[in-house]
Amino acid sequence: MPEHLSTLQLVAAVFLTLAGVVWAIGVLRLLRRFRAQALRELAAARLPFLPAQRTGPLRESVELTPAEQDAFAGLIRQLGHR
Template sequence: MPEHVATLQLTGAAVLTLVGVAWAIVVVRLLRRFRKEALRELPAARLPFLPPQRQGGPAWEKVELTPAEQDAFAGLIRRLGDH
């Protein structure tokens, strides 16, 4: 036993350590016991403050190009293909 530590301090540290270990054991047992119930209820949990989400994606957007725009785009593609 170290000289600078009183017997009461050493006893208190040992008691607190034992209480902490006992608490941890009880918490682990409780978590194991109620794990199945918690997992069953998890998918049912909903967050009512969030807006409902859309089921599908956004609609496709399509823009018709004029013949001049099509030619310009084809020229751009040819120039980029050379690099």
């Protein structure tokens, strides 16, 4: 025990230190609780006025007639010779 401090001063210092630690633990617990709650609400909240986002372009396909298939095959043969 330091000689220049009274017992009352040491008790007050210990009390204030413990009170600060308890306060810090309480604040951290509140922040964690509210952060978890906010994350749950954010995940549950959707913006109904925005359309659903697609991940990429949709694949399109067109059925070709036999004449179009023959013309396409001829085009491929012409381009293949170059």
